[in-house]
Amino acid sequence: MKRKIAILGATGSIGTSTLDLIERAPERFEVIALTAGTDAEGLANAARRTRAKLAVIADQSRLAELEARLAGTDCRAATGAEALNEAASGEADWVMAAIVGCAGLVPVMAALEAGRTVALANKEALVSAGALMTDAATRHGATLLPVDSEHNAIFQCLAGSRRDDVSKLILTASGGPFRTTSEADIRAATPEQAVAHPNWTMGAKISVDSASLMNKGLELIEAHFLFGLPPERIEVLIHPQSVVHSLVEYIDGSVLAQLGSPDMRVPIAYALAWPERMPTPAERLDLASIGSLEFEQPDLQRFPALRIARQALVQGGAAPTILNAANEIAVASFLGGQIGFTEIASLVEQAIERAVAGAPSSIEDVIQVDLETRRAVSELIEARCH
Numbered sequence: 001m002k003r004k005i006a007i008l009g010a011t012g013s014i015g016t017s018t019l020d021l022i023e024r025a026p027e028r029f030e031v032i033a034l035t036a037g038t039d040a041e042g043l044a045n046a047a048r049r050t051r052a053k054l055a056v057i058a059d060q061s062r063l064a065e066l067e068a069r070l071a072g073t074d075c076r077a078a079t080g081a082e083a084l085n086e087a088a089s090g091e092a093d094w095v096m097a098a099i100v101g102c103a104g105l106v107p108v109m110a111a112l113e114a115g116r117t118v119a120l121a122n123k124e125a126l127v128s129a130g131a132l133m134t135d136a137a138t139r140h141g142a143t144l145l146p147v148d149s150e151h152n153a154i155f156q157c158l159a160g161s162r163r164d165d166v167s168k169l170i171l172t173a174s175g176g177p178f179r180t181t182s183e184a185d186i187r188a189a190t191p192e193q194a195v196a197h198p199n200w201t202m203g204a205k206i207s208v209d210s211a212s213l214m215n216k217g218l219e220l221i222e223a224h225f226l227f228g229l230p231p232e233r234i235e236v237l238i239h240p241q242s243v244v245h246s247l248v249e250y251i252d253g254s255v256l257a258q259l260g261s262p263d264m265r266v267p268i269a270y271a272l273a274w275p276e277r278m279p280t281p282a283e284r285l286d287l288a289s290i291g292s293l294e295f296e297q298p299d300l301q302r303f304p305a306l307r308i309a310r311q312a313l314v315q316g317g318a319a320p321t322i323l324n325a326a327n328e329i330a331v332a333s334f335l336g337g338q339i340g341f342t343e344i345a346s347l348v349e350q351a352i353e354r355a356v357a358g359a360p361s362s363i364e365d366v367i368q369v370d371l372e373t374r375r376a377v378s379e380l381i382e383a384r385c386h
């Protein structure tokens with residue numbers, strides 16, 4: 001039986017890598033639904049190639065273009081929240097959640113509530129609504145498979161083990177493009193410098209998050225919700241080569257790691273074929289030519305975002321939701337040239353300091369906190385710009 005696939009965010013970096021793997025193995029997969037934000041051309045091309053049945057574009061003004069580009073096919077073009085939820089929870093049994101940001105939360109919840117297998121790349125959704133998402137997965141018999149390379153590595157290292165035997169998780173981080181940059185030069189960093197990741201090719205938002213180490217902070221929160229360990233048993237280790245994707249330490253002192261070349265098709269393939277494996281075109285690891293692997297402690301002075309994210313996780317309540325929303329607005333403003341690079345972390349910290357809300361008890365609560373935070377941080381940015 002072919003696995004029936006939906007890809008939320010099919011035109012992005014993760015979405016196109018997922019399509020690449022699926023198109024190499026048509027005997028294993030059938031594409032049911034694809035979605036995009038604004039890229040009607042990319043979405044229509046992917047839908048034509050894969051013979052998808054449903055293509056959903058979030059930007060309503062692009063629906064006519066999508067319809068025109070899909071003319072003569074059996075693929076239905078649609079827009080709107082209902083159509084997005086239909087893509088996530090309809091005929092497909094395996095859903096790639098690869099929309100960037102909290103915009104992916106509602107369709108991911110729809111997929112979980114429909115009991116689907118959800119391959120989760122969209123870490124912002126889990127950071128914003130971690131307990132609600134994992135609770136929905138448990139109640140509806142859904143499966144959450146981590147796609148982030150670090151969490152996928154941990155998932156692989158945990159296979160077949162008892163959770164009580166784990167002493168800690170170690171998330172590796174490349175350190176990003178500013179790993180060796182002085183504090184003064186980081187302050188003057190441009191968007192072009194920030195998105196130029198040394199090892200991975202990714203969308204703009206996650207590239208900026210990697211440069212500030214906020215990405216690792218989001219991943220710390222993601223690991224907490226995915227694997228159920230308290231913050232003090234999840235560590236971060238800088239590893240510039242991005243070969244060791246993460247590690248698990250067990251109570252007997254054994255440490256298991258997952259290694260591979262930095263190619264997202266490896267963790268995506270693990271989730272696509274799970275519980276089996278499938279071939280990928282990823283470059284094979286040649287450890288002899290790499291020679292040595294380096295590790296160092298993160299510098300929380302130059303990269304305060306990691307400290308702020310850990311604090312938000314320890315604080316709990318609405319703090320992770322606020323952290324994520326504030327970061328999304330600050331990163332978009334940095335990419336738009338309105339604020340400097342180091343202002344991202346300071347705006348996020350200010351937003352969390354103002355937090356009064358308790359833990360959101362529903363997705364509607366999460367959306368409310370998210371919107372209020374976006375408004376408050378936008379006002380702070382406006383005030384700075386005048």
Ligand SMILES: NC(=O)c1ccc[n+]([C@@H]2O[C@H](COP(=O)([O-])OP(=O)(O)OC[C@H]3O[C@@H](n4cnc5c(N)ncnc54)[C@H](OP(=O)(O)O)[C@@H]3O)[C@@H](O)[C@H]2O)c1
Pocket residue numbers: 008009010011012013014015035036037038039040058097098099100101103121122123124147148149200201202203204205206264
């Ligand atoms: N890239 C990586 O290597 C990587 C690794 C680990 C985790 N992740 C996570 O995976 C997610 C996707 O990252 P990415 O790098 O693939 O991002 P990306 O290249 O920017 O792609 C984002 C996707 O989401 C769609 N989208 C954007 N805004 C939307 C909205 N408001 N409503 C509906 N769809 C929207 C985009 O459509 P358009 O193309 O039409 O704009 C695109 O398909 C993020 O959460 C990221 O943290 C990525």
